[in-house]
Amino acid sequence: xxxxxxxxxxxxxxxxxxxxRKLADELGIGFYDxxxxxxxxxxxxxxxxxxxxNDQKKTQSxxxxxxxxxxxxxxxxxxxxxxxxxxxxxxxxxxxxxxxxCADYVLRDCPDVINVFxxxxxxxxxxxxxxxxxxxxxxxxxxxxxxxxKDKNRIAYYNYFADDAWGKVQTYDISVxxxxxxxxxxxxxxxxxxxxxxx
Amino acid sequence: xxxxxxxxxxxxxxxxxxxxRKLADELGIGFYDxxxxxxxxxxxxxxxxxxxxNDQKKTQSxxxxxxxxxxxxxxxxxxxxxxxxxxxxxxxxxxxxxxxxCADYVLRDCPDVINVFxxxxxxxxxxxxxxxxxxxxxxxxxxxxxxxxKDKNRIAYYNYFADDAWGKVQTYDISVxxxxxxxxxxxxxxxxxxxxxxx
Numbered sequence: 437x438x439x440x441x442x443x444x445x446x447x448x449x450x451x452x453x454x455x456x457r458k459l460a461d462e463l464g465i466g467f468y469d470x471x472x473x474x475x476x477x478x479x480x481x482x483x484x485x486x487x488x489x490n491d492q493k494k495t496q497s498x499x500x501x502x503x504x505x506x507x508x509x510x511x512x513x514x515x516x517x518x519x520x521x522x523x524x525x526x527x528x529x530x531x532x533x534x535x536x537x538c539a540d541y542v543l544r545d546c547p548d549v550i551n552v553f554x555x556x557x558x559x560x561x562x563x564x565x566x567x568x569x570x571x572x573x574x575x576x577x578x579x580x581x582x583x584x585x586k587d588k589n590r591i592a593y594y595n596y597f598a599d600d601a602w603g604k605v606q607t608y609d610i611s612v613x614x615x616x617x618x619x620x621x622x623x624x625x626x627x628x629x630x631x632x633x634x635x
Numbered sequence: 636x637x638x639x640x641x642x643x644x645x646x647x648x649x650x651x652x653x654x655x656r657k658l659a660d661e662l663g664i665g666f667y668d669x670x671x672x673x674x675x676x677x678x679x680x681x682x683x684x685x686x687x688x689n690d691q692k693k694t695q696s697x698x699x700x701x702x703x704x705x706x707x708x709x710x711x712x713x714x715x716x717x718x719x720x721x722x723x724x725x726x727x728x729x730x731x732x733x734x735x736x737c738a739d740y741v742l743r744d745c746p747d748v749i750n751v752f753x754x755x756x757x758x759x760x761x762x763x764x765x766x767x768x769x770x771x772x773x774x775x776x777x778x779x780x781x782x783x784x785k786d787k788n789r790i791a792y793y794n795y796f797a798d799d800a801w802g803k804v805q806t807y808d809i810s811v812x813x814x815x816x817x818x819x820x821x822x823x824x825x826x827x828x829x830x831x832x833x834x
Contacts, residue, residue, distance in 0.1 A: 447805065555805050605804045606646065606754050609812040616830040624827060631815040631823075 437463060438633045441527050443539040444552045445594075445602075448586035449561030449569070451614045451621070452554035456535045458622035459552075463629065466532035472522060480518035482511070490515050516597050536590075540607060541598035550632060552625055553603070553611035558583065560615055636662060637832045640726050642738040643751045644793075644802075647785035648760030648768070650813045650820070651753035655734045657821035658751075662828065665731035671721060679717035681710070689714050715796050735789075739806060740797035749831060751824055752802070752810035757782065759814055 442459065446452025453469060460467035468475075473491060477484040490512045520542045526532055527543055540551040556564070562579040565571045573582035594602040605611065610628045614621045641658065645651025652668060659666035667674075672690060676683040689711045719741045725731055726742055739750040755763070761778040764770045772781035793801040804810065809827045813820045 553804050553810075555807075603804045605752050605802045605807060605810050608754075608804060608810060609814075611752075611804050611807060611810040612827070613808040615808075616827065620830045624823065624830075627826075628811070628815065628823060631819045 437465070437531060437630075437635065438548070439531050440465075440548050440550060440629065440633055441531065441539075441543060441546075442533045442550045442552060442629065443543065444533060444535050444554065445540060445608070446536070446554035447556060447561060448583055448590060449565040450554045450556035451564060451618050453535055454618045455554055455612075455614060455621045455625070456533050456552075458618060459625055459629075460533040462622055462626045463531070463533075466526075466530055467535075468526065468532055469535040472519065472534070472537065475522045475526075476515060476519045479522050480515060482515065482518075486511070487515055538594055538598045541594070541600060550610075550629055551608045553608040554614050554621065555611060556614045636664070636730060636829075636834065637747070638730050639664075639747050639749060639828065639832055640730065640738075640742060640745070641732045641749045641751060641828065642742065643732060643734045643753065644739060644807070645735070645753035646755060646760065647782055647789060648764040649753045649755035650763055650817050652734055653817045654753055654811075654813060654820045654824070655732050655751075657817060658824055658828075659732040661821055661825045662730070662732075665725075665729055666734075667725065667731055668734040671718065671733070671736065674721045674725075675714060675718045678721050679714060681714065681717075685710070686714055737793055737797045740793070740799060749809075749828055750807045752807040753813050753820065754810060755813045 442456075442463075442465075444452055444456040444459070446455075456469070457467050473487050474484055476482075477487045480487065516538075519537055523534060523537065523539050523542045526534065527546055527549070540549075543549045558580065561583055565583065566573070566579055571582075573579045575581060591602045594600075600607075609632070610625055612621045612624060616624070641655075641662075641664075643651055643655040643658070645654075655668070656666050669687075672686050673683055675681075676686045679686065715737075718736055722733060722736065722738050722741045725733065726745055726748070739748075742748045757779065760782055764782065765772070765778055770781075772778045774780060790801045793799075799806075808831070809824055811820045811823060815823070
């Protein structure tokens with residue numbers, strides 16, 4: 437396949453990560469999600485544990501940092517910068533699938549990038565998070581509030597770092613509601629990608 | 636196929652209408668775009684020519700109507716109401732593809748509705764509008780401004796009547812950047828729909 441980087445954004449509990457991995461397998465290319473963090477640690481000089489703890493967290497407000505008199509950028513900003521460098525480095529080297537981390541935004545001016553978004557109705561996401569991932573909702577048993585909060589964090593992270601609105605349909609080359617299943621979603625997206633790269 | 640209504644929203648010049656027609660042909664179900672207007676005329680009592688002239692136009696502001704002392708709803712509101720009734724009537728009767736007209740919003744609480752969105756990069760849309768549709772841009776030759784205005788009108792229409800933000804990726808079951816071509820886009824969407832209705 438012609439060198440192509442595929443970014444996958446998703447709603448929490450949509451199965452987007454599973455679909456992304458399946459897609460990478462199907463296309464025979466690299467897959468970066470948690471894998472990215474070791475590279476980021478190497479790039480930033482932070483420990484992997486520290487990077488993991490601050491992963492995809494929005495920074496405290498600038499006001500807070502002025503208040504505490506900080507002279508340096510907050511850790512999550514530093515990590516975001518290192519992460520962007522790692523993503524651009526991957527882009528220059530190999531075909532791969534990158535999950536989350538504003539990769540669509542980081543690579544917004546690069547050709548040969550295909551942006552994917554995975555959605556799913558709230559009810560399906562609740563079932564997946566509760567029954568498949570085995571997550572326990574806080575507040576207890578209120579999975580709607582739990583997912584709502586997870587979504588909000590993801591959106592805040594994107595809007596903070598990407599300086600653009602999250603989830604605009606025009607940003608993505610293909611979006612799929614995963615209610616057709618993980619395998620079929622991955623198949624469909626692979627088919628789209630092959631059509632785009634002319635195979 | 637199990638009774639299913641497919642709504643198709645699109646960016647101007649993305650080829651969404653062509654894809655929608657192809658999709659309807661491929662699935663062997665009805666197609667409603669301009670066809671809807673005759674039904675709306677019948678429902679509203681307006682002439683078809685009048686309906687066509689006011690089609691997908693946002694109404695003047697309420698302030699304007701207060702200013703001119705109007706006692707009745709503006710024509711475009713009346714047409715929207717008649718149109719919504721026609722869309723719900725179609726929904727209750729048959730499987731079909733409906734293009735635009737906030738059909739995704741009108742049917743938002745109905746099961747067995749699949750919402751599709753067609754996007755395309757600005758450059759591709761300019762080429763299609765200029766070379767395939769043969770449209771002449773006003774201001775002269777500024778196709779970017781021309782498409783920008785067309786998009787704005789479409790968004791304003793949706794946001795006015797649908798009381799929701801246009802183009803949120805979560806609203807759609809599948810979105811496709813039509814740069815893979817009209818036929819391949821229609822094929823891909825048909826494949827998604829068959830997977831959803833369990834065929």
